[in-house]
Amino acid sequence: MKRQAKPMTEKHVCLMGDSVFDNDGYIPGEPGVIEQMRRSVPQNWSAYKVAVDGDCIEDIPDQLENVPTHATDIVVSIGGNDLRKFRHLLTQAAQGSTLEDLIAAPLADFEIAYGWMLDTVAERGVPVRVCTIYTAIPFAEPEMRDHAPSAIGAFNALIMRLAENRGVPVVRLDLACRDDSDFSEISPIEPSSQGGQKIVDAILQSLGQG
Template sequence: MGHAVLLGDSIFDNKRYVGGGPDVVEQLRDVLPVDWSATLLAVDGDITTGVARQLRSVPADATHLVVSVGGNDALGHSHLLQRPVGSVPEALLAFHAAQQAFAHDYATMLDRVVAMGLPVAVCTIYDTPSSEPAYRVIRTALAFFNDCITRAAFARGVSVVDLRLVCDDDGDYANPIEPSVQGGRKITAAIRAFLLPEPTVRHSAVIAG
């Protein structure tokens, strides 16, 4: 028996984007055993600092926490893609400042999540659909933010669901930034693998110390 709680943004809180189809939490409930439950606390539009507010509503019987947040933080720095620069190092330094600010906020958030004393998984920020005109630019820019997520997770012994690998088809997206029903199905399968790992399935191991 278990109780999974979903925290973060519209990657989980995607009901308004699936045209009446099942959202992520509905699909997760469908793939979990009958004695499991799932609660959605993620809020469409929230940034990393908003997770602290969500944590105040975690049910007392929660057994696992899953966090997908950071995409809206990255969107807040999208103006950097239009910033005139005189050299590649100058462009990298502009992203470095944004990366450092996000790294601080994400680490602070994750410390609060880990302090709940429950098993935790975090999700990376997935790529936009490959059919998007700016796909290569966006994918490259998101690497600055995903580096912060993986570093924070690995340093704390937290599991990672890499949505860049999970959502690898244009049909996984309802729009450039939210998951479709198809994408939600793949995301919930990955979450289930974290909650109920199959002993015969190989998983990556990260040695951080």
């Protein structure tokens, strides 16, 4: 007698964070990340979005209030808007200042904020995954193209270290989205539909469905 396949564990995945997940307004006529997630998950899974375009690390507690009580997994992509506050420093880097020195203080502040965010989300008692910030953004400004990838890379290293210290898996969006076409034509810091599907695929792989 043929053995029946064991049914996959039911999961209810909640996406928290910013416009990486809440990108619908930047890809008119195409599916956003949450719709792509719902189309891609196994039949007995579900996906929800509490992410809000423009939100920063400090907004995560408000989002937590909207996480469904039956959520089994939380995926957080946050921090990109926090980094945008420091973009003026890249102009100084373009003028010859040392990038490492310029971002030292922002890195220290980010470490405190991101660590607090991880601990706050963990209090929910649901398995958590966090995402790195993609680095291949097709910025129009030369100073952003030249220096943003290295600066973001330093913050990503911090995200990965903080997550590892807490046993939190990391979804590497900086490896998933590498092409110009992975980003919205309306706003280069948001994922396109193509990039959104790559993000969904990376999440599902992290959840054991890749």
